[in-house]
Amino acid sequence: MWTFPVLSLGWRAQASEDTVLGTTGGRSWKEKIQNFFVRPQRSAPLKNRVALDICGGDLTQCLGDAGPQHSHHPPAPGRAAGRGPPALSSIGRHPHHGLPAHEPSLPEPPPWRLRVRMCAPIGGLLAALAMAFGMTVAFAPVPRITWEHREVQLEKFHEPGIFNYSVLLLSEDKSTLYVGAREAVFALSALNISKKQHEAYWKVSEDKKAKCAEKGKSRQTECLNYIRVLQPLSASALYVCGTNAFQPACDHLNLTSFQFLGRTEDGKGRCPFDPAQSYTSVMVDGELYSGTSYNFLGSEPIISRNSSHSPLRTEYAIPWLNEPSFVFADVIREHPDGVDSGDDRVYFFFTEVSVEYEFVFKLMIPRVARVCKGDQGGLRTLQKKWTSFLKARLICSRPDNNLVFNVLQDIFVLRSPDLKEPVFYGVFTPQLNNVGLSAVCAYNLSTAEAVFSGGKYMQSATVEQSHTKWVRYNGAVPMPRPGACINREARAANFSSSLTLPDKTLQFIKDHPLMDGSVTPIDNRPRLIKRDVNYTQIVVDRTRALDGTVYDVMFVSTDRGALHKAVSFEHEAHIIEETQLFPDFEPIQTLLLNSQQGKRFVYAGSSSGVVQAPVAFCGKHGSCEDCVLARDPYCAWSRAAEACVDLHRTDSPSRTLVQQMSGDTSVCPSPADVHFVWEKNGRELETCVPTQTHGLHDGRTHVLSWLRDALQESAEYRCSVLSSAGNKTSGVRVTVMRHEATHQEQWTRELAAWRAVAGEHDRMMRSWRKAWCPWREPAPPQLQHRGDMHQANCRTSSRTSLTPWKMLITQSSHWQLNEV
CATH class of the missing domain: 1.20.120 (Four Helix Bundle (Hemerythrin (Met), subunit A))
Structure with missing residues (x-):
């Protein structure tokens, strides 16, 4: 085997500084490329990369073919003489991708040759003059493209002096975006959030600030009114709750005048006292269901329904709620023809300290809990308490890799006419997340319902007189089934409401709120696992590709102000792109999806403001290859317009569109007049430049060109690819030291x-x-x-x-x- 120095050079397209090359030898070409990549500073993204094989020496003759037939050395084993190495494709605008898994290996060329190799795919604008290298890491799907904040068009909203834009709500007609911030509520245009329509302020009086400060809270940061509840009350009013300097209060906001009506209500049990405490809420038929803290210290968690005629809450007991961190709540409407017709369910998602597992520290467990909308509490037992409260574990793990994600960050409920049932998408992280792992798991509603309606319960058992252990309950279960909603079967047995349930059933549910079974994800595995990132929020859009296949596109935010767009295929997860929504890398606190046909946006709220982003940046893909390699179900290449267009907003006939979700660029049109022009120090080289066409394993076709020149002194080389489909130019400066x-x-x-x-x-x-x-x-x-x-x-x-x-x-x- 020939040992020769190989290195890879990276540079910024806009930079004019020289890059000094170093050499090594004795390793495989892949290893050398990975270990001798010259990286610029991290202050700016890499725009282009090129790989060079520097073999030293002087070669003045021009070889007509790419192979080493003029050398005195034999060709590499397994490859005929006269064939050059296959080209590597440009697989990303930013070089995150590793080497293709099945790319043919390059032969070890003989010494005494300077060979600068560049390749370009045949088709589109021939954008693949730059090649990316990297190491593939388990659980590290990387975004194919990264958009910096300044590179894409984003709409922004920020009001001077106002912070914490953490609550977002769309109007019923999806034309207005309501934003709840610190001491303010805004109405923005949903099509362009930079256009403010209305504003209303709800500030804390100086007297309340003083009382709050007396309790040891910060007057500047905590003793303010953080809006935490923003729910539709009617067509003309919103229900708004705020922390109100640790005295939570609620009021009605008139949408016509956009003013608070002054009907201040006690927000205890509806809104947290502390802006740092977790909370969630959902409005169901004019009644607010909420999960929050019930006291100043935050030591009494509660899931409640605030109703004028039938208020309910959870029992204040560890088996019911044990230091929960509330994440999400939503209502699941029952089908009119279902077995539990007419009785809707409200689901709560949270993370709490486990009671069933023993560990050296507090082990966190993600939970899903369910209550029935028709619940009215018990007559004697569980008066004004939930008689339908049940909770179960959520499983999100990879057992084969010993990965357990036990902290729930966010939940999104995906509903679609072509779905038989809603699907819950959840973002999880490990409790000891020192490696920065995050996962997305999806759950069918029926899986959770099966656990609640037919699963076994858990009970506490006393061990050694003082220690309590939770085990499976295998005894007799009273009828009607504890925790079940009042359905047709119960009504047939003369149980018309929870007030008529027997004490035996009510006492059982009071002592056994925890189910033994777990809610497992679809396919028993996460949809996405990503390392070196902390996901915070998620929304999911369901869209149909050109071939009719339906994809669930996940938009997942990070604690660094970025948004990942990902799609899950049968055997892999593909992160289409990463968009830096906030330039200061601040955590994204909330996400909201506007999925109107033809007007789809994602809204992101943070401490500093709100950003609006389209679901796709199709127009940023400059060639057919880039458009196809993005594997974005929203985007397709239009032959008529010669542009990458939004599939759901284009007027082009479908027969003129090109989309291949496998990333096979062979479907792209190919110009036949491709040729290369090389320049050295600004002068075109009057020498024969050999080219060779190669078909890659994934169906792409590349043209490979070699430049042979003496490396006696520093020089700047430029290669231009010319064709009727467009031109591309790339260059590199080579500096020789101690030749x-x-x-x-x-x-x-x-x-x-x-x-x-x-x-x-x-x-x-x-x-x-x-x-x-x-x-x-x-x-x-x-x-x-x-x-x-x-x-x-x-x-x-x-x-x-x-x-x-x-x-x-x-x-x-x-x-x-x-x-x-």
Whole structure:
């Protein structure tokens, strides 16, 4: 195998600084490329990359073909002479991707050749003049494209002096976006949030601030009114609750005048006291269902329904809620023809401290809980308490890799006419997340319902008189089934409401709110696992690709102000793109999806403001190859417009559109007049430049060009790919350092190796002389007259054996050094 120096060079397109090359040898070409990539500073993204094979020496002749047939060395094993190496494709606008898994390996070329290789796909604007390299890591799908904040068109909203834009709500007609912030509520245009329509302020009086400060809270940051509940009350009013300087209060906001009506209500149990406490709420038929803290200290968690005629809440007991962190709540409407017709369910999602597992520290468990809308509490047992409250574990893990994601961050409920049932999408992180892992799991509603309606319960058992352990309950279950909604079967048995349930059933649910079964994800695995990131929020859009296949597109935010768009295929997750929504890398606190046909947006709220982004940036893909390789179900290449267009907003006939979700760019049109032009220091090289066409394993076709030139001094090379479909140019500056010294060191090492061999030969000859030429001892008398001759012969033999070797070494070394 030939050992030759190989390196990879990275540069910024807009930079004019030189990049100094270094060399190495003795490893495989992939290893060398990965270990000798020259990275610029992280302050700016890499725009282009190019790979170079630097083999040194001087080659003045122009070879007509790409292979080494003019070299004195044989071709690499397994590859015929005369064939050049296959080109690597440009697989991303930013170089996140690793080497393709099945890319053919490059041969080890002979030394004495400078070879700058660039490739371009046939088709579109031939954008693949830059090649990306990287190491693929388990659970590390990377965005194919990264858009910086300044590179894409985003609409923004920020009101001076106002912070914490953490609550978002769309109007019923989806034309207005309501934003709840610190001491303010705004109405914005849903099509362009930079256009403010209305504003209303709800500030805390100085008297309340003073009382709050007396309790040890910060007057500047905590003793304010953080809007936490923003729910539709009617067509003309919103229900708004705020922390109100640790005295939570609620009021009605008139949408016509956009003013608070002054109907202040006690917000205890509806809104948290502390802006740092978790909360969730949902309005169901004019009644607010909420999960929050019920006291100033936040030590009494509660899931409640605030109703004028039938208020309900959870039992204040550890088996019901154990230090929960509330995440999400939503109502699931029951089908009119269902077995529980007319009784809707409200689902709560949260993370709490486990009671069923024993660990050295507080082990967190993600939960889903369910209550029935028709619940009215018990007559004697569980008065004004939920009689339908049940909770179960949510499982999101990869057991084969010992990965358990046990902290729930957010939930999104996906509803669609083509779905038989709603699907819950959840974002999870590990409790000890020192490696920055995040996962997305999806759950069918029926899976959760099966656990609640037919699963076994858990019960507490006393061990050694003081220790309590939770185990599966295998005893008799009273009828009607504890925790079940009042359905047709219960009504047939004369149980018309929860007030008529027997005490035995009510006492059982009071003691057994925890189910033994777990709610497992679809396919028993996460849809997406990503390392080196902390996901915070998620929304999911369901869209149909050109071939009719339906995809669930996940939009997941990070704690660094970025938005990932991902789609899950049968055997892999693909992150289409990453968009930096907030330039200051602040955490995204909330996401909201506007999925109107033809007007789809994602809204993101943070501490500093709100950002509006389209669901796709199709127009940013400049060629058919880029458009197809994005594997974005929203985007397709229009042959008529010669542009990447939004599939759901284009007027182009479907027969003129190109989309391939597998990323196969062979479907793209290919120009036949591709040729290369090379320039050195601004002057076109008048020399034959060999090119060769290669078909890659995924169906793409690339053209490969080699430039052979002497690397005697620093030079700037530019390669242009010209065709009727468009032109692309890329360049690199090569700086030579210690050119002569580099070769001198190489031959010095070889000379030292030859001298070592000669020294070994000398030692061997001396040993032979000792063994066969005993001239140091007197010869026997009968051989005395022959001894001198024998000694002379030995000395002559020794000299004649050593001298030619030494002369050969001296002459060879002298000749080689003179050649350099």
